[in-house]
Amino acid sequence: MKRSIIARMAILALLRNRSRSLLTMLGVVIGVAAVIITVAIGTGARTSVSDQINALGSNMIIVQPGSLNLGGVRSGSGGASSLTPADGMAIAKLPHVSAVSPTVTLRTQVVSNGNNWQTTVTGVAPSYTYIRSWPMASGTFISQADTDGAAKVAVLGQTVITNLFPNGQNPLGQTVLVKNVPYVVIGTLTAKGQSGVGQDQDDTIVIPFSSMLERITGQTTLAAMDVSADTSDNVDAVQTEVTQLLEQRHRIASGMPDDFMVRNLQDIANAAASTAAILQLLLAGVATVSLVVGGIGIMNIMLVSVTERTREIGLRLAVGARRSAILWQFLIEAVALSTAGGAIGVVIGTLGSVAVSLGAHWPAAVPLSAVLFSVAFSALVGVFFGYYPAAKASRLDPIVALRFE
Amino acid sequence: MASVVEVRKLRRVYPLVEEPVIALAGVDLTIDPGEFVAVMGPSGSGKSTFMHIVGFLDRPTSGYYAFNGRDVTELPEDTLADIRSREMGFVFQAYNLLPRTSAVENVELPMLYAGIGEKERRAAALGALDAVGLLKYAQHHPNQLSGGQQQRVAIARSLVNDPRLILADEPTGALDVRSTNDIMQLFRKLNDERGITIMLVTHEPDVAAFAKRTVTFRDGHILSDTAAPATPRSLDKLGMAIV
Numbered sequence: 001m002k003r004s005i006i007a008r009m010a011i012l013a014l015l016r017n018r019s020r021s022l023l024t025m026l027g028v029v030i031g032v033a034a035v036i037i038t039v040a041i042g043t044g045a046r047t048s049v050s051d052q053i054n055a056l057g058s059n060m061i062i063v064q065p066g067s068l069n070l071g072g073v074r075s076g077s078g079g080a081s082s083l084t085p086a087d088g089m090a091i092a093k094l095p096h097v098s099a100v101s102p103t104v105t106l107r108t109q110v111v112s113n114g115n116n117w118q119t120t121v122t123g124v125a126p127s128y129t130y131i132r133s134w135p136m137a138s139g140t141f142i143s144q145a146d147t148d149g150a151a152k153v154a155v156l157g158q159t160v161i162t163n164l165f166p167n168g169q170n171p172l173g174q175t176v177l178v179k180n181v182p183y184v185v186i187g188t189l190t191a192k193g194q195s196g197v198g199q200d201q202d203d204t205i206v207i208p209f210s211s212m213l214e215r216i217t218g219q220t221t222l223a224a225m226d227v228s229a230d231t232s233d234n235v236d237a238v239q240t241e242v243t244q245l246l247e248q249r250h251r252i253a254s255g256m257p258d259d260f261m262v263r264n265l266q267d268i269a270n271a272a273a274s275t276a277a278i279l280q281l282l283l284a285g286v287a288t289v290s291l292v293v294g295g296i297g298i299m300n301i302m303l304v305s306v307t308e309r310t311r312e313i314g315l316r317l318a319v320g321a322r323r324s325a326i327l328w329q330f331l332i333e334a335v336a337l338s339t340a341g342g343a344i345g346v347v348i349g350t351l352g353s354v355a356v357s358l359g360a361h362w363p364a365a366v367p368l369s370a371v372l373f374s375v376a377f378s379a380l381v382g383v384f385f386g387y388y389p390a391a392k393a394s395r396l397d398p399i400v401a402l403r404f405e
Numbered sequence: 406m407a408s409v410v411e412v413r414k415l416r417r418v419y420p421l422v423e424e425p426v427i428a429l430a431g432v433d434l435t436i437d438p439g440e441f442v443a444v445m446g447p448s449g450s451g452k453s454t455f456m457h458i459v460g461f462l463d464r465p466t467s468g469y470y471a472f473n474g475r476d477v478t479e480l481p482e483d484t485l486a487d488i489r490s491r492e493m494g495f496v497f498q499a500y501n502l503l504p505r506t507s508a509v510e511n512v513e514l515p516m517l518y519a520g521i522g523e524k525e526r527r528a529a530a531l532g533a534l535d536a537v538g539l540l541k542y543a544q545h546h547p548n549q550l551s552g553g554q555q556q557r558v559a560i561a562r563s564l565v566n567d568p569r570l571i572l573a574d575e576p577t578g579a580l581d582v583r584s585t586n587d588i589m590q591l592f593r594k595l596n597d598e599r600g601i602t603i604m605l606v607t608h609e610p611d612v613a614a615f616a617k618r619t620v621t622f623r624d625g626h627i628l629s630d631t632a633a634p635a636t637p638r639s640l641d642k643l644g645m646a647i648v
Contacts, residue, residue: 005517016505315501318462319515319562320490322483398462402497 006325010332017305021337024301027294028341028381029348032374034287036349039370041356042280044363049272059098059229060131061239063091063246065221066259081221082259085209087249088125088225094241096234099127102209102222110164110205112176117163120204121178123212124226129189131228139172139187142208150210154183158191159203176205181215183207239264291374295338295381302334302389313393314401327394334386335379342378346371407474409570409602410436410459415468417454428454430625431468436604438569441596443613444606446622453574455622456606460493460572461485473569490519494563494571498578500555502547502562509534509543512562519566533561537591553584560591564601571595573605577612589615 014021065082085102092100104123109116128134129141139155146153154176156164165171171185183205192201213219229238243262246252250259306313313326350366357364417429429451436442446452457463458470461477470478473492477485494515502511512530521529534540537557547555556576563571573592577585593615595601605616613619621628 002520005520009517012506311499311501312503315495315497315503316514316518317486318460318489318495318497320486320488320493320518322486322518324483325518399457402499402501 003328006328007332010329011336013329014333014336020301024298025337025341025344027297028291028338028378029294029345031287031291031294032342032345032378033349033352034290035284035374035377036346036366036370037352037356037364038280038283038287040349040353040364040366041362042276042283043365043367043370044357046273046276046280047365048363049276050269059232059235060265061227061229061235061242062263062265063087063225063227063242064223064261064263066257066261081219082250083222083225084220085213085222087246088222090245090249091225091227091242094238094245096230096238096241097227098230099131099226099228101125101128101131101226103128103224103226104209104212104217104219105223106212106217108179108216110160110176110178112164112171112174113169115164115166117160119157119160119163121212121216122204122206123209123216124206125209127228128206128226131226134192135190137188137190139185141187142206147208147210150214151208152181152183152211152215153186153207154178155187155189155206156185157189157202157204157206159200160205161188178205178207179216235264288377291377291381294341294378295385298334298337298341298382299385299389302330302386303392305333306330306389306393309393310396310401310404313396314398314404317396317398318402323394326396327390330390330393331383331386334390335382338382338386339375339379342375345378346374349374406438408435408437408471409440409473410434410604411469411471411474412459412465413469415455415458415470416466417451417458417463418466427625429458429465432625432627434620434627434630436570436602438602439596439600441593441603441615441617442605443616443619444604444622445608445610445613445619446628447608449624450622451625452606452622456572456574456604459570459604460495461489486518490515491566492569494566494568496556496559496563496571496573496576498575500547500552500559500579502555502558504547507544507546508539508550508558508561511547511558512565514562515566521566529565529567530561533565534558536564536595537561551584552580553587556580556584556588557591560588560595564595569602571601571603573603575607576605577607577609585612 063083083102088100088102091097101124106121107118108121109118110121124142125147126142126144129136136155137158141155142151142153145151156171156176161171164176165174171188174185175182176185177183189202189206194200209222227238227242229235239262243258246260246262247258252258316326317323353364353366356362412432412434415429415432415434416427419426419428432451432455444452444455454463458465465478468478469476472488477488480488502508503514509527509530512533513526516526516529531540531543534543537560539554539557539561542550542554542558547558550558560576563573576592577588580588589612592603592605596603596617603616605613607613618630618632620630
């Protein structure tokens with residue numbers, strides 16, 4: 001007896017009881033839709049977290065001076081003046097380091113075009129835009145020649161432009177006074193928005209770090225250095241190398257505290273991603289439970305159906321159905337219900353994800369793997385919860401079944 | 406030609422805890438092709454057990470049973486199911502048609518399990534419905550048919566695979582006198598004109614009177630086995646009753 005004929009009989013039996021079939025599916029429909037929506041939102045959240053981390057800078061490591069201990073009084077981090085431009089040059093020669101940019105920051109009043117504004121002036125190297133993944137909006141960035149010559153050139157962030165040139169004048173070529181030193185604007189940066197800690201990253205003026213040290217602060221040490229590893233896999237290795245190099249350069253005996261700190265954005269990214277992953281796992285777990293509950297619903301209805309159709313089963317056995325044919329018919333009915341429920345759930349879940357992402361401006365993406373998983377899992381639920389009723393049906397005694405009232 | 410049914414020393418004992426029930430206590434019977442046998446007897450006489458064993462729905466405790474000359478006592482269940490789907494037809498008291506399923510699809514059911522192709526299936530099913538006079542009701546569902554019509558669909562279903570034997574278990578038990586007469590005349594016609602072997606289980610002498618041989622069971626034994634050609638008298642009696 002052909003399996004396809006049994007399958008057709010099973011589908012026909014389901015179609016003869018359309019409303020009950022739909023209600024039976026409902027549990028699986030809701031379960032699968034829930035799985036799809038949670039996975040979609042979770043995936044979207046993870047993508048947006050990793051986008052934000054990447055926006056901070058690709059493969060970036062931050063080196064900062066450590067704290068200073070003066071007669072038992074300890075300054076906070078960055079209190080020590082231990083990082084020098086020479087340290088930066090040495091780091092740049094390490095393998096797997098693709099770029100290094102010192103940063104020296106100063107919060108001060110700047111004046112231009114008859115307006116003034118307090119902002120953060122940042123002294124950097126030409127590799128800064130590369131390390132921070134920060135494209136230019138117009139003009140050019142600081143060149144190596146500007147750095148070598150401690151040139152009086154500046155690149156403006158969008159917030160500074162808004163406040164110094166409120167009427168939309170082109171800032172390129174204008175002069176900005178920083179601590180009474182005139183800087184010529186040679187470029188503007190694109191808007192980067194808030195940092196992970198809510199700081200406005202666009203409220204800044206970027207100038208060559210050499211110019212900052214010589215003309216404005218008069219110092220020789222750096223506030224921090226941005227180091228970029230060539231690939232994200234090498235971030236940990238570069239972090240170790242930088243630490244060892246600086247310990248050597250600063251003559252720090254082993255076992256003594258370092259006078260600098262090396263921090264890794266990857267750690268922050270990993271922490272954020274793993275938080276999102278745990279949350280998603282939790283939600284998917286809850287959704288899977290509802291899928292299993294849907295499967296139990298199918299088993300319930302299939303058991304009712306077997307009881308209700310006892311005489312039919314007896315008749316089928318009497319007219320020559322093998323017991324395996326009865327088993328297959330009821331198993332196929334259960335699997336067809338759960339798989340169809342899964343497919344409907346995928347459609348509803350996908351529509352729901354789109355609605356969530358449009359309505360709540362929450363990024364949502366339905367991965368193909370989630371779709372395949374939920375359909376496969378719901379089919380499995382059908383096999384698991386359909387087997388018992390089907391086996392029960394196939395084991396009926398035809399004589400008893402035919403007399404069943 | 407081999408006998409359709411041949412049983413020797415057939416015993417069936419239900420092993421109950423207190424006292425085993427002996428349903429069949431050594432039955433010998435032969436049914437030849439073309440016979441129309443009525444099996445009679447009161448409740449508990451063993452006639453139903455006998456029919457179940459003949460139809461492979463039950464197995465004897467001991468004894469010999471050959472169907473079409475083939476010993477079937479030791480055959481596996483799947484083989485018996487296959488023989489049922491090709492060589493036996495069943496008619497029950499309660500019709501047992503599939504609900505929400507057209508008459509022609511109900512008639513096709515045994516052929517589905519026999520693995521017969523769709524075209525041949527449909528042609529045979531319509532032929533069988535024609536034989537019972539219900540061709541124009543082919544697309545009707547059971548709930549659109551009278552009891553007598555439903556039973557005729559069931560008879561068409563038992564005919565459809567051109568069986569060696571039709572087993573009818575109280576086929577008129579749920580019908581009124583007029584329908585009973587119709588159904589029994591249909592069986593008689595199928596037997597007379599097509600030579601189909603029929604074994605009919607009933608407890609009504611009027612119904613048994615349509616058969617050509619009557620076997621009466623009592624307490625697991627065959628009490629009598631009479632070749633009783635249907636007397637016009639008993640047919641008249643039924644005929645008069647409905648006038």
